[in-house]
Amino acid sequence: MPNNLLLGKEQLFSRRQLLKLGICGAGVAGTAALWHTLNAQSKSIVKVPPLAIAATSQTTNPMQMLRNFDYGVVKQENGRTVREFQLTAGTSVIQLNSAVSYNVWDLNGRIPGPTLRAKQGERVRILFLNKAGHSHSLHFHGVHPAEMDGIRPVSNGSAAIYEFDAEPYGVHLYHCHIAPVTRHIAKGLYGMFIIDPPTPRPPADEMVLVMAGYDVNDDSHNEYYAFNGLPHHFMDNPIPIYQNQLIRLYVLNIIEYDPAVTFHLHANFFDVYRSGMTMTPSEKTDVITMGVAERHILEFAFRYPGKYMFHPHQDAIAENGCMGQFEVIADKSSQPPRKTS
């Protein structure tokens, strides 16, 4: 395991200083952009189209979940960085389409749960509060001691603390591990858990796509499927991206009841970083097979403007909601990226 805690203090400090400058000098949105620039330490700037996201109190807001990462609250304890997250399980109702509503268990009022993000080597502390009636738990993928494995039931009304070191880097996930796990996951108790590598990945427009299924009549068979919580949402609301901009997708398949699905991108090929645990792609393809709980990083850029679909190539699953599209916006100024397909 490479030791990544040895980042020079000076380096950390200067980054902090820069960040502070960023915070003072720009609004929140500006900060993010500036941050990218700083991180990249190069002239390359990530171009992210502005999103018109309707303000909503709904449990599901796929577009909002797309680029939303929860970095927790950072504390320094005994010379270590501790990243603290809070997750509360509750109950809510989501509207799968105009006619069908469905009772889910949510985490922090959303489904999928927040995309938690830490850096390899940090201490991660997750405060889990169960207010969802049944006993639930949070089981994290990654490496940690048995007592932090999250298989012990946390009864209604009580909280548990999971604490471990963030390792190894990659795209992981977390989910409730109370039996029947199929039902506890399928009803919403899951989310993505990203551990960033010690050396940051190149700048990109990063987004999260979580594929999930809904068994609305408890027959152990999904009637609906979705990216980021709502069937067909990204078909009706294409994801705007810029031409030639490197896109980095964190894709998770958490569809219960169907053994495997694929992820297929139209009119393009993507680089595959399996489980997000490598810095070099293992293959280039336009369709990748993912078993339940498999997740990968996929990278690509679109050369031509227009609308391009993405979906599992199990077309019945796509037709029942797991379908979306990118809308590539022409960018005259941009040069084709290094990674041309």
Add this chain to the structure above:
Amino acid sequence: MKKFKYFCLTIATAAIVSLSACNNTPTAENPSAPATTSPSTAQVTEATTHSGHGGKAKININTAILSELDKFEAKLGVPALSNKIQASRPYASPEDLVTKKVITQEQFDQIKDQVTVQEVVLTGETKDVDYMTKLGLMKGHLLVAQELLDKNLPKQAEPHIGHPVEEIYVDVEDQLNERKVKEFKTTLVSLQDLVKSNPKNAKVKTDFTASVESVDGAIAVLPEAQRTKPGFVLQVINGLLDAANSEYGAAIADGKIAAAIEYQDSRGFVVYADDLYKSISSQVAQSSPDANKAIEASFSDLVKVWPSAVPPAKPVKTPVEVTQLIKTIEQNSQKIIDKSSTKAQR
């Protein structure tokens, strides 16, 4: 410092499209400034390592039941503090009581030796309440399973036979061993297998009886004086009703009962809670007639919400109305619990 922290939080919550280097998010603190938890950093870390507990009995503010939290309420003289502590869960460290503005630093200093977020070995009455509440939840699941089996609906009954094992048994296993209760996981699991695969088998009936007797037997190891004491039983009742409340909320969508399983779970918990209350109501009527009246009235309204094990076409009451009834019961029973726990302490 605090302002800075909230500022940081706001930024962290904003949908920041950040990339690669998140080794320091905008929440990072200025290294030259004192860390928020600096006065007791060592203690914080220790308290969250889950590496056992100190010699002195501490109260876990993340998991303690109300009557246990009442010790803080009594000591600090803050009305409804127990509920406030519960409402602000979860806590990463004892100091969160202050950062979450549940109590002041001065108040915290008075109780900090007794507060923990580590797992605590439960003792005394708290332990017994915890034990009986968990068994009570099992009992509720089995009650509703029995009703569904009687209606010849084994498919619907099956999850309610499974839940006691899947969701509760592991959590209570240590206590069962300690209290020398014969294990009954095997009994429950084989009953579930049978109901799943061969529900018409005559053995279902005998196995079911055996399962119920096991749970009853596990409850019966508690001293009778305990099991019949209103201040004790009411704590169990409140635990059951709290779970029932969440389950009922999870059952209803668009004014319809959409999830039968959760409706049935909540029915089982309420029916058993009502049974338990009937066993102590005459005692409560004597010592606190007003509270008894309020609790009895709420229970009689409450049980009507679940007219049968099979959900009605239209919910009798909304989740909000159910919450209100359960709150009334909790508030009234708290008076009785307070009385009995202060007596026990002195």
